[in-house]
Amino acid sequence: MAGYTHSAFRRLCRWLGADRVYSELMNATGIVFKGIEKELAYFTGEERPIHLQLYGRNPEEIAKAAVKVVEEYKPDAIDINFGCSVKKVLKAKSAGYLLQFPEIMGDIVRETVNTIKPYGVPVTAKIRLGFHEDNLEKIAENLIEAGVSLIALHPRLAKELFTGKARWERIRDLKKISPIPVVGSGDVWTWKDMERMFEETGCNGVMAGRGAISNPWIFKEFKEKRDYKATFGERIEFLLEELKLMWEFMEKERACKEIKMEAVQLFKGIRGKAKLNEKVMRSKSCKELVERLEELRLKVHE
């Protein structure tokens, strides 16, 4: 998930029980013309299996970007994003915009599958139901015919963004017609939602999105089949650990800015979150941020 699920966060999720992870989406045009952004593509062996995710508009360009990424990073799969519907990508007529054109989606997958075949890396896709209207069957047919290996479905329309409810029954419909694995996404807030999605849809995998950002312990909960409310101290430890891991591949001050977004998410379930957010957000330098987090950690242990 853009802005959150870099290598550091993914490693922590794997340690907490996630079975596989996806990178943030990366722009194929940027990769072809400017090179790969290390902060987005970087991962360690502990994260495997990992899908590195691309988005774009032009089949040849996406295939070219895929070759670059595969040669340099050797991911377990290349995923193509056809779901993102933020203004910037829609303006570029890419990602979620393409849900209106299932044939082009098929062309993109076919070109990428054929181009990276010699490397033995599968191509997967992340989709929504359609753009203005639900076009799932047509989209799935084109992707499957083009050789996609797995489809992850967030069953909302692109124009709906995150409004309304994810229509899980459409994950079940896709599963019924699909000869390849189907992963369900959408409104998975607790480990019980994960269980329910498996049961109600018959899907092969469940993808935790926003629920994992505010509660990465969701994976541990699912594995252990029990509620686990992480303490305040554990949340602070998580942030300090994440920051330390981020410094491996991200400039120090930048990492400190980025981690603040995750802090806000992790403090959601905590009493006195407004004060905490202020304390963390107001820190003006990396040094100050770390000092404040360390201080909060000590308070817990007092």
Ligand SMILES: Cc1cc2nc3c(=O)[nH]c(=O)nc-3n(C[C@H](O)[C@H](O)[C@H](O)COP(=O)(O)O)c2cc1C
């Ligand atoms: C801030 C944010 C960033 C996201 N970035 C990505 C992304 O880079 N790639 C992707 O496939 N999905 C992305 N998603 C969509 C999620 O993967 C997921 O499909 C969606 O949030 C629905 O699941 P949820 O209700 O469990 O969050 C993003 C969602 C959010 C809220």
